[in-house]
Amino acid sequence: MDDIVIDTAGFIHWPHDRLRGCIISVLQLPEIEKHAPNNFVLLDQLDVRVKSPEPDSLDAVLRMASTTGDLGGLSKVDLEVLALGHQMDCEIATDDHRMQNVASANGINWMPVSGAGISKTWLWRYICQGCKKEWSKGQGILDGGVCDVCGSDVRLLKK
Ligand SMILES: [Zn+2]
Secondary structure, X not given: OOOEEEOHHHHHHOOHHHHOOXXXXXXXXXXXHHHOHHXXXXXXXXXXXXXXXXXXXXXXXXXXXXXXXXXXXOOHHHHHHHHHHHHHOOEEEOOOHHHHHHHHHOOOXXXXXXXXXXXXXXXXXXXXXOOOOEEOOOOOOOOOOEOOOOOOEEEEEEO
């Protein structure tokens, strides 16, 4: 099974076989204990891996969330889940639209826990501030990068 970071909603909605071997942030422990106490007592049995993201990874996610305008709406737990997905290069499972948005904008794969997610409603493009050339994600350009045509700054923007 591929590594996956599951946010707290997963522990409310998902069966045990989907939770087995997954990754969570240490900050989720009190949330899971409160909202999914039946699964909280099974964390060891389900081989759930409890991790803290590296400071570098957390910094990177803070910058990503600031760029997409989602930072103010994300909790420390949300940011840690994103940071774990980022540093381990694995998928995250979340229903939080802001987390999905930051993930989509930065090449972090995600899946919804229960809802359908935002993937088809928001279109993100990297756009040159000078000549307006556009790139989609995965084309090797990043927010804050430089346009290969005119050398202006490239920004990630919603279209
Ligand atoms: Zn340009």
